[in-house]
Amino acid sequence: MNAPLITIKGLSKAFPIRLGAFGDKAAVVRALDDFTATIIEGETLSLVGESGCGKSTTGFCILNLQRPSGGSIVYKGQELAQLDDDAMRPFRRDLQIVFQDPYSTLNPRMTIGEALSEPILFHKLATKSELPARLSRLLADVGLSDRFASRYPHELSGGQRQRVAIARALACEPRFIVCDEAISALDVSVQAQILNLLLDLQDKYKLTYLFIAHDLAVVRHISDRVGVMYLGRLAELAPSSDLFANPLHPYTRALLSAVPEPDPKSSRQRQRLQGEVPSPLNPPSGCRFHTRCPLAREKCKAEVPALREITPGHQVACHAVTSATTTQWEPVSA
Amino acid sequence: MTALLDIKSLTIDIARDNGPARVVDGIDLTVAEGESLGVVGESGCGKSLTMLSLMGLLPNKIKATGGSAHFAGRDLLRLSPKELRKVRGAEIGFIFQDPMTSLNPVMRIGDQIVEALVYQKAMAKPAAMQRAGELLELVGIPSPRDRLMAYPHELSGGMRQRVMIAIGLAGNPRLLIADEPTTALDVTIQAQIVDLVRELKDRLKMSVVWITHDLALIAGLADRIAVLYAGTVVEDAPVDVIFDRPSHPYTRGLLASLPTLAGKAMDRLPSIGGTPPEPGRRPPGCPFAPRCSLAMPACNDALPKLAPVPGSDPRHRVACFVTTEKGAA
Amino acid sequence: MSAVVEDKPNSLWRDAWRRLRRNKLAVAGLIIIAALVFVAAFGPWLTPYDFLSQDLDARNLAPSLAHPFGTDDLGRDVLSRLIYGARTAFLVAVIVTLVALLIGVVLGAIAGFYGGFFDKALMWVTDMTMSVPQLLLVVVINASLKQPITLWMEARYMETMNPIYRNSALIDFVLVFGSMALISWPPYARLVRAQVLSIRNRPYVTAARALGLTNRIILMRYVMPNAMGSLIVAVSAGLGTAMVLESAFSFLGIGVNPPTPSWGNMISDGLRVWTNYPHLLLAPAAVLAVVTVAFNFLGDGLNDALNPKGQK
Helix, strand or coil: CCCEEEEEEEEEEEEEEEECCCCCEEEEEEEEEEEEEEEECCCEEEEECCCCCCHHHHHHHHCCCCCCCEEEEEECCEECCCCCHHHHHHHHCCEEEECCCCCCCCCCCCCHHHHHHHHHHHCCCCCCCCHHHHHHHHHHHCCCCHHHHHCCHHHCCHHHHHHHHHHHHHHCCCCEEEEECCCCCCCHHHHHHHHHHHHHHHHHHCCEEEEEECCHHHHHHHCCEEEEEECCEEEEEEEHHHHHHCCCCHHHHHHHHHCCCCCCCHHHCCCCCCCCCCCCCCCCCCCCCCCCCCCCCHHHHHCCCCCEEEECCEEECCCCECCCCCECCCCCCC | CCEEEEEEEEEEEECCCCCCEEEEEEEEEEEECCCEEEEECCCCCCHHHHHHHHCCCCCCCEEEEEEEEEECCEEHHHCCHHHHHHHECCCEEEECCCHHHHCCCCCCHHHHHHHHHHHHHCCCHHHHHHHHHHHHHHCCCCCHHHHCCCCHHHCCHHHHHHHHHHHHHCCCCCEEEEECCCCCCCHHHHHHHHHHHHHHHHHHCCEEEEEECCHHHHHCCCCEEEEEECCEEEEEEEHHHHHHCCCCHHHHHHHHCCCCCCCCCCCCCCCCCCCCCCCCCCCCCCCCHHHCCCCCHHHHCCCCCCEECCCCCCCCEECCHHHHHHCCC | CCCCCCCCCCCHHHHHHHHHHHCHHHHHHHHHHHHHHHHHHHHHHHCCCCCCCCCCCCCCCCCCCCCCCCECCCCCEHHHHHHHHHHHHHHHHHHHHHHHHHHHHHHHHHHHHHCHHHHHHHHHHHHHHHHCCHHHHHHHHHHHHHHHHHHHHHHHHHHHCCHHHHCHHHHHHHHHHHHHHHHHHHHHHHHHHHHHHHHCCCHHHHHHHHCCCCHHHHHHHHHHHHHHHHHHHHHHHHHHHHHHHHHHHHHHCCCCCCCCCCHHHHHHHHHHCCCCCCHHHHHHHHHHHHHHHHHHHHHHHHHHHCCCCCCC
C-alpha cells in the first residue's frame, strides 16, 4: 500500500443564498457535509452520485477553487483548507484539474500553444528556448501532433480539445489531478480513447486521480476505490471490485440498478428508486436518503448514520447495514 | 405492419460561405405502426437534423435538399408550412433534450398544455384544462390538478421532462419523436422516464422514434435500432440482432468500447481510433473507412448502400462492403 | 466550424483582418473613416479656400463648380469649412472617447473583477452621473468653470508671459472635451463591468485559477481579451456619438466657438436659414450622418471579425 497523498477530514461547504422577492430570507445550501477520506498516492479514487450530491464540490474544495466552510485538507503536511490565493499558488502546480467541457475551459482567444505555454512559463518549468521542445513533448503525451500548437480551440473536435485540457494540466507536472466529469461531454467512441489516455498518463507519470463521474459503468473500469455520494454526504466508500460485487448501502444498490445495461433482455425489469433527490436547501433530517429508502425506519429520520468500516476498506453510512452479508432490516413494502 | 413513417434517400445540406456541406447523406429509415425505433449515433451524425427536417424545424441555413419522407401517405418535405403545422403536435409529437429551456418560464404548466390543446384539437378552454390534468396524471405527476398552476421553475428536472412529454402527447399523436430526452437527467430519473415512455407507447399504441447516443439506454426501449454514422445509416436491425450479432465495424466498435457493470472489469477499454469526419470533409467512399480496421481498397471508392446481411435476420441490413461480400462474421 | 488542414500559423489579428475584408459594409465604413482621418490631418492643404475668408459678394450661394457645397451667410466656402470642421470633429471624437474609455475600462474592470465595496461605489457614481441630464451637466460645468479657469489662465499669463495662456480656443477645447468625457465614461464602465462579471465566472477563468496564475494575469490575458468584442462595438458607436454630442453643444453655443468651424455650429447656423438655403443645413448634417453610420458599420464588422469562432 502506498502512502496517503491527501488527507481530508470533515470537509464541508455551505453556500449562503438569499430567497424571497426582496432577497430578505437568508438560507444555506449544504452542498457538502462532513466528507472524510484519504487519497492514496498513485490510486484512482472515484466519486459518483447524482446531481447535487456534492461530488464536484468536493473536487473544487480540495483544490481550493471553492473555499471550504469547514474541515481540513492536508497535503505534504500543509493544511490547505483556509489558504488564500497567494499561499495556495505554490501547491497549484502539484494539484491540477481537468473539467467536463473542454470547449468552455479553453480561452477562445488563445491558440493551443499559448494556452499550454502559460503554466510552463508562469511556474518557470522551462525557459523560452526550451519551450518548443517542451510543448511538442506535451502534445505528443496526449496524442496530438505539433501542428496543433497554432490552432484555436474552435478548430478542434471535442476529443482533441479534451486532450489539450489534459495537456494543460500536465504542463504543471502535477502529482494529483481531479478529473471532474472529464469524459461526460464526449462522444461514446471518443470516451474510451480519453479514458485510456488518462490511464496511460497515470502509469507514465505516477499520477493520482480523483475521478468525479456519474457513469458507474465507466467508474467500475478505471477506479481503485469508489465513493458513492448522496445529497452532500458520503454513503459508501469501498475498493472498486468490492463495491460493484457487494454494494451495501441501499442507495448504491438502487443507483447500480438504474444503470442501463447494453443488453435488450436484461434491462426490462429492474428495481426502481421512487421520487427524486430532495433539495439540498432543505435536506431531510437524519439519514438524507430516508425519504426514498426501502429500508427506512424511525431511527433513520432522527439520527445521522456515521460512516463505519464493515469489512477492511469498505465503509458504509447506514443504520441497517451491520455486516457484509446481512442487512438488519427487511424492505418496507410501500 | 405497414410503415407509418418512410424516409427515403434524405439529404440535408448546411449553407457555408464556401458552398454547401452535406450533413445528412441519403438516409433511409422506416417506422412501422406501433413500433419503437432507436436512432443511435454520435454528435454530428445527423440524427437530430433528420427528425427536425420532418417537422420543418431545421435551423436557418440548413435545408433538406433531396429525398422524401412519407408520413401516413403524405410527403412531409413537400407540405406547405401551414399543412406542416397541422401535422406537428397533432399527428407527430416531439420531446426535446433540455426540459429547462423548452418550457416557457413565465407561463403556468397548465396554460402551456392548454395552449397546445386549444391549438391542435380546437378544444374549449375549460375542457382543455380538464384534459391537461388528465395528461399530467398520465405521465405520472403526483397531484396533477395542483401542478397545473405551477411554474416550470417550481418543478424538478424529471418533473419538467414529464410535463414536456405531456405536451408532446397533447394532440394524441400517432408518432412520438424523442430527441435525447434523458441526456440532461440523472441516472435514476432517466430510468423512470424510459419506463414511462415504454409504458405510454404500449398504452396509447403510438410509434416512437427515440434519438440517442446511448446504446445501453436504447437496449431496453427499442424494437429496432438504426445506427447512424456521418450522415448515413450504417446498420439497421431488430434490437437483439444489433446487440447479439452486430455486423458493421462501427457498431461493433461502439459496443466493445461501452463499459458495462456486468462482465470482467477491464484495465483498458477497446476504443475506436480517430474521430468522426466533419460535414463537408467526408471521404468519397465509406465515411468510416479511415477509422476502420477491416477497410479494403474498395471502401475508399464508393459509398456502400444498405443491404441485407447474408445468413442473418431478414430485417438486418448493413452498409458495409466487407460484411456483405464475405458474409456475416 | 471546421478542422483546419492548412498549417500556416494563425494569428488572431490576421484572421480578423481577413474576415473584416469580407464584410463590404465594414470596408465601406473603414474607407470613409480613413478619408476622414486624411482630411482631418491634411485639411489646411486640401481646402480650395481659406475657411475664414469671407466674400460678402458671394453670400448664400447655391452649390456650383466653384463652390461644390455653396457658401454661407458670410460668403465662406462650405466645403472648406466642412474639411476644416473634420479636424474638430475628429479631435473631439478621439480625445473624448479615449479619455472616457480609459476611465471606464479601468474602473469597470476593477469593479467587475474584484467586486466588493469598490464595485458598489462605482455603481453609485455611474448611476448618479447617468441620472442627470447630460446637456444640463455640461452646461453647468461650462458655466461654473469657464470663468475661474479663464481668470486663472490670465493670471498665469501675467506671471509667465507664455502665449499658450492667451489661447482661448484651448479653454474651449479643454472644457468641452473634459465635460464630454465626464458624461461619456459611465456607459463604458458599466459595459466593461458587466462583461467582466460574466466572463470571470466562465470555466476557462476557473481553469486559469487552477493553474495558479495571478489575478492580474487572469484579468489581462483571460478576461479582458474576451470583453474586447463588445467594447470595440461600443467604442466605434461612441466615436460617432461623441461627434453628434459635440454638434449638439456647438448648436447650443457651449461648444467650439466661432469662427472655428465645427460640424455642429455649421448645422446650428444652417438650421436658422434652412427654409431659404437648405444646402447650408444639408451639407454638414449629411457629412455627420455618413461618418456616424460609417463608424457603426466598422464597429459591427470588427465585432464579427474579432470573434475567432466566426466562419472563415
